[in-house]
Amino acid sequence: MVEDDAHICELVSLYTTKAKLALITAADGEAGLAAYYDEEPDLVLLDIMLPERSGWELCREMRKDNPLLPILMLTGRGEAEDIVRGLETGADDYVVKPFDPNELMARIQALLRRAHPFSTGNLLSSGRLQVDMQNRELTAAGEKLLFPPRELELLAFFMQCSGQTLTREQLLDAVWGRDFDGDPRTVDVHVKRIRRRLDTVESGVQLVTVRQAGYRLEEII
Structure with a gap:
């Protein structure tokens, strides 16, 4: 994460730690670029207005070095032209401050998930469910x-974000892809089907509808 605001770094660090993600921070553009080459991160969070070198410059150089690197711009510049410029420069997503940490x-x-959809040894667990992302296998209490x-x-994404409320738009973007132009209610149909399947086994989880917000996977105590 390349960000010169220490408070924002601390806030994001709290949430990434909770999600069991390691966060490396740099307070200026030069340090951020050095950390990028030294650490080879799985994802980069970039502010735009940085000391030494701007987020625009870093995004261009990182994208040139690694066309597949996930880059998310996290910035106070929220004008439409800034968002367009960020995405055209190479960012995969753009979040404007102030932001909701859960949405981030x-x-x-x-x-x-899109960058490493089924990485080797990637096991997800929630309740009595376990997903083997490498072999695309799902078990509930040991039953396949x-x-x-x-x-x-879709279920795997809910498990990755267990306890978080996810909007229909977030689910479409994550599972169907950003270019999906079908009926957004397809999410609701798939959620109903998943619920029916989970009702037949000892899953230890439930998919909860959060009114006017979305869905959340919760473990059943």
Whole structure:
């Protein structure tokens, strides 16, 4: 994370630690670029207005070095032209300050998921569910379940963001992709199907509807 505001770094660090993600911070553009080459991060959070070198410059150089690197701009510049410039420069997503930390984490998880959808040894657990992302296998209390691919991907994303309320738009972006132009209510249909499947096993979780907000996966105590 390249950010010169220590308070924002501390806030993001609290949430990334909770999500079991390691956060490396740099307070200016030069230090951020050096950390990028030294650490080879899985994802970069970039402010735009930075000492030494701007976020625009860093984004261009990082994107040139690694075309697949997930880059999220986190900045106070919220004008439409700034957002367009950020995305055209190479950012995958753009979040304007002040921001909701839960939404930021959902966006981070979505970017990581798209960059490393089924990385080796990547196991997700929630309640009595476990997903083997490498082999695309789902078990509940040790019992193997057969889910259609899209439902498995959607459930896996809920498990990655367990306890967080996810909007329909966030779910579409993460699972169907940013270019999806179908009916957004397809999310609701898939959630209903997942619920029906989970009701037949000892999953230890439930998909909760959060009124006028979205859905949340909760563990059943």
